Amino acid sequence: MEKSIYLDHAATTPLSEKAFEAMKPYFCEMFGNPNSQHVYGREGAKAVSESRAKIAAAIGAKPSEIYFTSCGTEADNWAVKGTAWQYGDKGKHIITSMIEHPAIYTTCKQLEKYGYEVTYLPVDGEGFVSPEELEKAIRPDTILVSIMFANNEIGTIEPIKRLCEIAHAHGVLFHTDAVQATGAIRYDVKDLGVDMLSMSAHKFYGPKGMGALYLRNGLKMEKFITGGEQERAHRGGTSNTPGIVGMATALEEAMSTLEQDAAYVASLRDRFVEKVLANIDDILFNGPKDMSKRLPNNANFSFRYIEGESILFSLDLAGISASSGSACSSASLDPSRTLLSIGVPVGTAHGSIRFTFGKHNTIEDVDYTVEQLVSTVKRLREMSPLYHKK
Numbered sequence: 001m002e003k004s005i006y007l008d009h010a011a012t013t014p015l016s017e018k019a020f021e022a023m024k025p026y027f028c029e030m031f032g033n034p035n036s037q038h039v040y041g042r043e044g045a046k047a048v049s050e051s052r053a054k055i056a057a058a059i060g061a062k063p064s065e066i067y068f069t070s071c072g073t074e075a076d077n078w079a080v081k082g083t084a085w086q087y088g089d090k091g092k093h094i095i096t097s098m099i100e101h102p103a104i105y106t107t108c109k110q111l112e113k114y115g116y117e118v119t120y121l122p123v124d125g126e127g128f129v130s131p132e133e134l135e136k137a138i139r140p141d142t143i144l145v146s147i148m149f150a151n152n153e154i155g156t157i158e159p160i161k162r163l164c165e166i167a168h169a170h171g172v173l174f175h176t177d178a179v180q181a182t183g184a185i186r187y188d189v190k191d192l193g194v195d196m197l198s199m200s201a202h203k204f205y206g207p208k209g210m211g212a213l214y215l216r217n218g219l220k221m222e223k224f225i226t227g228g229e230q231e232r233a234h235r236g237g238t239s240n241t242p243g244i245v246g247m248a249t250a251l252e253e254a255m256s257t258l259e260q261d262a263a264y265v266a267s268l269r270d271r272f273v274e275k276v277l278a279n280i281d282d283i284l285f286n287g288p289k290d291m292s293k294r295l296p297n298n299a300n301f302s303f304r305y306i307e308g309e310s311i312l313f314s315l316d317l318a319g320i321s322a323s324s325g326s327a328c329s330s331a332s333l334d335p336s337r338t339l340l341s342i343g344v345p346v347g348t349a350h351g352s353i354r355f356t357f358g359k360h361n362t363i364e365d366v367d368y369t370v371e372q373l374v375s376t377v378k379r380l381r382e383m384s385p386l387y388h389k390k
């Protein structure tokens with residue numbers, strides 16, 4: 001590849017070298033099925049069990065509370081559908097937010113087709129779910145509250161502990177999609193009090209196609225992937241031993257340098273935001289203005305009078321990879337549900353770009369990107385009839 005600057009770490013991250021090395025022996029040599037009763041199987045089972053313990057330790061859980069899945073999306077589906085199936089006799093009402101990732105949002109939409117009722121809580125202008133709104137939405141037939149830990153587009157970190165307390169005060173289970181938070185923010189599941197939590201390895205420099213669901217001990221939960229007796233009979237399917245080892249190695253590594261890495265990416269992000277706001281007019285900086293309340297790596301802007309797609313295309317030509325929002329919906333031309341929910345007008349939402357920094361980015365990356373962005377926005381606006389009419 002020619003000059004390339006990757007600023008899309010919310011979409012995915014490169015695999016850590018350490019995780020890659022740790023995974024390698026489990027493809028061709030120690031390839032045994034962890035469920036097999038021979039030496040190959042025992043080797044695999046040992047690796048899976050050690051990995052489970054590492055992941056549990058990273059989030060303050062017990063190893064018996066960690067269940068491996070094929071991705072973050074599967075963990076989210078399991079939490080929502082598993083609860084709906086397990087507790088559907090108790091009630092059919094679920095509460096979530098307007099700004100959830102499609103893994104939660106479309107799962108809730110699907111359940112609506114099967115007789116469940118879903119309340120999609122609004123958020124404020126910075127993407128925060130209000131504890132008061134949550135309390136008002138809870139009904140006697142509410143069985144689940146699912147609110148994301150940190151938003152993938154605008155970086156808002158939700159007040160999970162407070163929201164969870166409210167759900168529990170009404171006897172309602174609480175799930176959080178912590179896919180963006182895990183490895184980026186230090187948290188402890190026991191302190192948060194959540195019943196279920198989803199994570200995904202490829203968002204913290206682990207391999208793609210690996211996720212996990214934390215299920216609090218004692219919580220009865222219906223299976224989502226039915227099959228064999230894997231994952232203590234909670235999730236069928238032969239264990240992805242290399243993926244599991246890679247996930248655990250990457251998370252252990254991320255946790256060991258979390259504070260330094262977060263401070264470093266935040267310093268790059270802050271420099272970027274400052275320079276962009278100083279050099280480009282007619283823009284919105286989306287998400288929390290208090291940087292301590294947003295993911296350390298996230299910056300999201302709406303550039304008035306121009307299309308995000310055109311900006312992205314120009315940046316791509318200049319060797320810069322950013323995103324027009326969520327990689328999961330950017331194939332569609334609908335404006336982002338998250339941006340509309342925080343009150344960005346439809347037209348302006350179309351001119352939005354998300355930049356998410358990572359630990360391999362440099363100050364030079366930031367300065368070059370600002371330079372390219374300033375000239376791109378200027379050029380596109382010169383060609384924009386909307387800009388001349390303003």
Ligand SMILES: *Cc1c(COP(=O)(O)O)cnc(C)c1O
Nearest residue numbers: 071072073101103152179180200
């Ligand atoms: C990426 C992401 C997911 C999906 O995780 P996959 O492992 O890619 O399926 C879910 N929720 C959020 C907030 C994400 O950012």
